[in-house]
Amino acid sequence: MPQAPQRVGTELLDQIAAVAKQIAELIGPLPTTGIAIPGASWTVGEAAAHLALSNQLMAAIAGGRPSPYGDGTKAGLADANAQSLAEYTEREAAVLAEQVTLHAEAFIQAARLRPGTDVVDTPMGPLPLSVLSAYMLAHSLSHGSAIASALRQAPLVQPRQVELVLPFIVATMPRLVDRAGVGDLRAAFELRIRGVARLTALVADGAVTISEQPQHRADCVISVDPVSFFLLAAGLTGQWSLVARGKLRVWGRRPWLAPRFPRFFAIP
Structure with a gap:
């Protein structure tokens, strides 16, 4: 009998949902999102808007919809980020919190429907869907931890999560x-x-x-x-x-x- 296709790991998808919820809980109650992030040029609102947009982009990619974004280089992605933030001007805390979780859930639903071995085009080049999912988690942890630092909170990342995102790191280090x-x-x-x-x-x-x-x-x-x-x-x-x-x-x-x-x- 043919083997069932290998799906993206449940733990990985659960962690994507959990981190999106953590980020939303950090952002949602804020009276203003104009708080500077230490060592960065973005405010909390800009980082949250970027997460909302990137989660939406990742969900589209997981769903099989072509979504070109930058050229995979540091400069190219920075230009794409700047353009997207200029076009998406929402900075209201509650709205951004909702969008971060909404698009994370859309990504999870799309990822559950396809084999994890399916190769998709991502901002970091072609990757299996399982590695894109690790990318999604790593990206959320990175920006979520930056937001946490601006709010004088501990980083969101935990040791087990590092293990889950490692396939993305191993796959993309040579490309960077x-x-x-x-x-x-x-x-x-x-x-x-x-x-x-x-x-x-x-x-x-x-x-x-x-x-x-x-x-x-x-x-x-x-x-x-x-x-x-x-x-x-x-x-x-x-x-x-x-x-x-x-x-x-x-x-x-x-x-x-x-x-x-x-x-x-x-x-x-």
């Missing part, structure tokens, strides 16, 4: 390489996300290749707790504060390469 940041370096990095995964990043010829196979002779080993890894990857924290708190450790034959690692990638 900044060749100028890599330069002519040749090195092997081992990235240990504590309790979650061990990744190998081989750097050569201006490119970075990611593997889930351990590298026994890594030039630089980076060990980081999962929440700190996510916040660092999303640009929501710095390396040195993590080192000072024991959240990030490095060793190996060339440990001085560790501070360069984040600069290898142009994260949108």
Whole structure:
């Protein structure tokens, strides 16, 4: 008998719904959304509007409707974001909270109807629907945590969620390489996300290749707790504060390469 198609994991879709609800609960009661987000150019209202729009976009993609958005580069996505926010002027807290959850639910419903192996066109290039779902969760956690920081709340991300979004991170890291940041370096990095995964990043010829196979002779080993890894990857924290708190450790034959690692990638 033919096997049933592999669907997107229930836990992943449940987490998308849960995080959308958390974000809505942060935004909904606010008397104003004009609160600045630390270290960013957006206000809470602009970040919430972006989430509402991006959730709607992701739902359309999951439903099989062509939805071009940017060119997959940091600059291209920034331009697309700026244009979409200029056109969508809603900044009312209650309305944005409703839109974030409404479109997240639309995404979940669309994703449940298709095999997780279906390849769809996304702002980060072609991805299986299951990886798009991980993208959806990662995107929500990133902007949701930025909103939380503006409201003096803890980041939304939890260690298990980092494990759920890892397939998206592994799939897209090589696509986001900044060749100028890599330069002519040749090195092997081992990235240990504590309790979650061990990744190998081989750097050569201006490119970075990611593997889930351990590298026994890594030039630089980076060990980081999962929440700190996510916040660092999303640009929501710095390396040195993590080192000072024991959240990030490095060793190996060339440990001085560790501070360069984040600069290898142009994260949108």
